[in-house]
Each structure stands twice: as C-alpha cells, then as structure tokens.
Amino acid sequence: MLSPTEENYIKSIFHLSEDGQKEVSTNTISDEMNTSAASVTDMIKKLALKKLLDYRKYKGVKITKKGKLEALRLIRKHRLWETFLVRKLNFSWDQVHDVAEQLEHINSPLLVSRLDEFLGFPTVDPHGDPIPGNDGKLPVTNRKSLAEMELCTMGTVVAVKDSSSLFLKYLDKIGAVIGSKIEVLDRVDYDGSLEIEIDKKSRVFVSRDVADNIMMV
Amino acid sequence: MLSPTEENYIKSIFHLSEDGQKEVSTNTISDEMNTSAASVTDMIKKLALKKLLDYRKYKGVKITKKGKLEALRLIRKHRLWETFLVRKLNFSWDQVHDVAEQLEHINSPLLVSRLDEFLGFPTVDPHGDPIPGNDGKLPVTNRKSLAEMELCTMGTVVAVKDSSSLFLKYLDKIGAVIGSKIEVLDRVDYDGSLEIEIDKKSRVFVSRDVADNIMMV
DNA sequence: ATATTTTTTTAGACTAATCTAAATATTATC
DNA sequence: GATAATATTTAGATTAGTCTAAAAAAATAT
Ligand SMILES: [Mn+2]
Ligand SMILES: [Mn+2]
Ligand SMILES: [Mn+2]
Ligand SMILES: [Mn+2]
Numbered sequence A, B: 001m002l003s004p005t006e007e008n009y010i011k012s013i014f015h016l017s018e019d020g021q022k023e024v025s026t027n028t029i030s031d032e033m034n035t036s037a038a039s040v041t042d043m044i045k046k047l048a049l050k051k052l053l054d055y056r057k058y059k060g061v062k063i064t065k066k067g068k069l070e071a072l073r074l075i076r077k078h079r080l081w082e083t084f085l086v087r088k089l090n091f092s093w094d095q096v097h098d099v100a101e102q103l104e105h106i107n108s109p110l111l112v113s114r115l116d117e118f119l120g121f122p123t124v125d126p127h128g129d130p131i132p133g134n135d136g137k138l139p140v141t142n143r144k145s146l147a148e149m150e151l152c153t154m155g156t157v158v159a160v161k162d163s164s165s166l167f168l169k170y171l172d173k174i175g176a177v178i179g180s181k182i183e184v185l186d187r188v189d190y191d192g193s194l195e196i197e198i199d200k201k202s203r204v205f206v207s208r209d210v211a212d213n214i215m216m217v
Numbered sequence C: 001a002t003a004t005t006t007t008t009t010t011a012g013a014c015t016a017a018t019c020t021a022a023a024t025a026t027t028a029t030c
Numbered sequence D: 001g002a003t004a005a006t007a008t009t010t011a012g013a014t015t016a017g018t019c020t021a022a023a024a025a026a027a028t029a030t
Helices: A004-016 A026-033 A037-049 A065-087 A097-103 A109-118 A165-174 A208-212 B004-016 B026-033 B037-049 B065-087 B097-103 B109-118 B165-174 B208-212
Strands: A053-055 A061-063 A154-160 A181-187 A194-198 A202-206 A214-216 B053-055 B061-063 B154-160 B181-187 B194-198 B202-206 B214-216
Touching (some): A004 A037, A004 A061, A026 A037, A037 A061, A061 A065, A165 A202, A208 A214, B004 B037, B004 B065, B037 B053, B065 B109, B154 B165, B165 B202
Antiparallel strands (some): A154 A181, A181 A194, A194 A202, B154 B181, B154 B214, B194 B202
C-alpha cells in the first residue's frame, strides 16, 4: 500500500522519465513536486526500498516495472475521474485537473471498474490523453506537436500536453479545442512561433511554447 | 481547513453527541475511533483551539455551532456519494460505506453541488438517512425503532442505524429492506426479541439488537 | 589539472497523528 | 469521608513528510 504522497511522487517520476524510459535527477523531481531536494532524497530512498525505483546515489532514479504499474494505476484513475467530471457533471476541461488530483487517491478497485463501465469504457480523457487499461497497458499513439508540423499541412488537435486552467482557457478562446483542424500558414524561424488557421475560419499567431503543448494527428 | 483526521473526529463526535446535543467523554470517542484515550485528549484540545468543540478538562466535550456545521458538511458529502454509488454505479447498500468514508474528504464545493444536481437533489441516502442541505439543515423526522413499536401494529422501514455490511446483508436475507412493511406479532419481554411479519409474507424472529437498528415510520 | 559552481546527500529539527506508561482527577463503594 | 476503581491527562516516544543549513560529490570552467 502506498500513501497518497508516495503515489504522487511515483506518478511525477513516471511522467518526468517519459513513461519510465529515462533516468530522473533529484532536482528535476523537487522542481516538479515543489519540495526541497532533501525531501526528494528521503522519498526516493523509501520508494527504492519498496522496489518502485532503482536508485544510485548521486545518479538519479529509474522507475522499475513495479513502479510503472503503480503509476499507470494512478493515471488510469486520474483520467477516468476527469472523464466523469466532464461527461457526467458538466465540468469544463480546465476545471477537472485539481479535483482529479484528489480523486485519484481513492482506493477501491470496484469503484474504478464500475466508473469505467458507467462511462462506457472511454479510451481518452478530456485532454486527449489515453486511459491505461486495468492491466496498465497504454495504446501507442503517433502524435506530433503543432510545432513539429510542416508548413501548409493540415492536422487535427487530439490532445494537450499542459492541463493547466490558464492554458486551456486560452485554447478555448482561440478555438483550438480537441477535434479542431489546424493548418500551419507560416513559421517564424527566429522564435518558432506560428501563424495558423483554425477550422478554416480564424487566423491567429501562437508562440512556440503554445505550439509545443498542442498534439496533432 | 481541516485535515481528514480532524474531519473524522468532528463527524464522530457529532454522531456520538446525538447531533450535537449531549456532551461526549474522552473514552466514548476513543472507543468509536479505535484510538487511545491519550490521542483523543490531544485531538480534542486541537479542535477546541479551532473553536469546533467546547472542552473542559476531565469533563468531556460539547460540539460548537461551527463544529456542527463542519460535521454536517461532511455528512452531506458522505451521503451524496453513497447515493451516487448505489443509484449510478450499481453498488449495493452494504458496499458503499467504506468508499464514501474516503470520498467524503474530497474538497471541492463545485463537485458537491454538481453531484447533488446530477442525482436530482436526493433527500435521503441508501440507508434512509436524510442528506443535509448546503446550508447544513437536516429535516426533522419522527421515526422510532422497530423495538419501540407496539404489538400488532404495522410500520414501514425507512432507515437503518447500522450501515455495516454484515447487518445490511442480514436485512437483505430476511427481506427487511427500506420500504418494506413490518408488523410486530410478538415480543419476548425477557430479552426484547421480536417475532415479526415482513410484507405480509415471511415471519422471522429478530433480536432486540437488530430491532434497535431498524427505523420505522 | 585545479578551482569554482552546481547538484546531491546528510544532519538535525519541526508538525501531525499516533502509541504506552505514569500521574492525576473523578466517581463509586464501603 | 476514606478507599478503591475508573476515567482522563501528561510525559515521553515513534513515524511520515517536510524543512534549512552544512557537508560531500559531480560537473563545469579556467
Ligand atoms: Mn495526486
Ligand atoms: Mn487529463
Ligand atoms: Mn472519513
Ligand atoms: Mn449512509
């Protein structure tokens, strides 16, 4: 059994390591968690003891198979709850993250499976992120960011990398929501900002940073 | 802001004091919470400092107005979640208590009001207990326990006092669920046990203890 | 290859929630 | 009203999660 705090660490480490591939440094984790590096050292020692991380002093951590499974269990719950909040309780996509951050720690396998069933076994959450299965399997997707798209090509928004309210409200404003079609009209090589056309209607300029956080297919 | 632990204490004290009327002793609380009396003393000091309890050394505690409101806020969430689990996720009434015990601590006013709306503003939970309003108001009910009923009178089951799985499964078995009609056929004065007829069909004997936990109208 | 800077770990301390054992107050009994 | 029993509080520890400051290791720059 993991405490909510341990669960949050393992989930963050999973994300920071790009789904468990890369090693993650102490400072990277402390930045993400808004805790001191000293606290992180304590916690990664504990998680290593529980075999969720491989830890080499001064070398950072790598998440183990067991750690990945724990992270995916949590991510599954997080995304199912976000889906519930949007589809059943009429939350907007920028309101769900913080509540799901709490709900993901509720411990009841029956609740998770019934929620999944109630929602009709959804495959993606309101931000376009895939929902891991009960076995912890994530579908492979071949997405690229808006920033990586070629000039004069058209794509569909399928997900967002940043779930902050500020970012999502901005996307709502310019109309770049999931499902909308975007064509890249021009790219400023100096800073990577783009001029885009959304749904054949509005033309807007977006920064490189914004374009990095919009995932297309 | 209260921690989940503080919330659990204030809720238990509210129940033990019969909705805030009576004083509650340290040992009564420690029994209910399964903690040591020493822990209770520490906690009631803290809650008294937060003005949720009136505490006089060696004399027990009485819940304040502020404390009652906190308790009712929690009870409202608990009962709304139980209702959700039964009505939307097909939990049975004996499966909901422990999960609701976790869900009640989720902190999101928007979530509570949307859940209330989604359920069509329910007034009672799956155990027949009234759901406090957003303002903390509880409807006054005039129920009496099955044990208090007169011989040869008929009543309807409206609530249960014990929400444990063991008790509820027993009620399912004998068919004494909410809405069923019960007539008291005979009472054993020695131990207060009863012979009852349920829904004009089956006759069973129930102990005084069971009869105490079935609320009738 | 040294010296400096950055990163990471260790040492020591704090708070919340818990415990056991000892001390003290209250209540019941004779 | 003294004594015994019970209830409650205090004292002192423990664990989880956090912090700051100091020490040590690793990375970078000269
Ligand atoms: Mn979380
Ligand atoms: Mn999401
Ligand atoms: Mn609880
Ligand atoms: Mn209930």
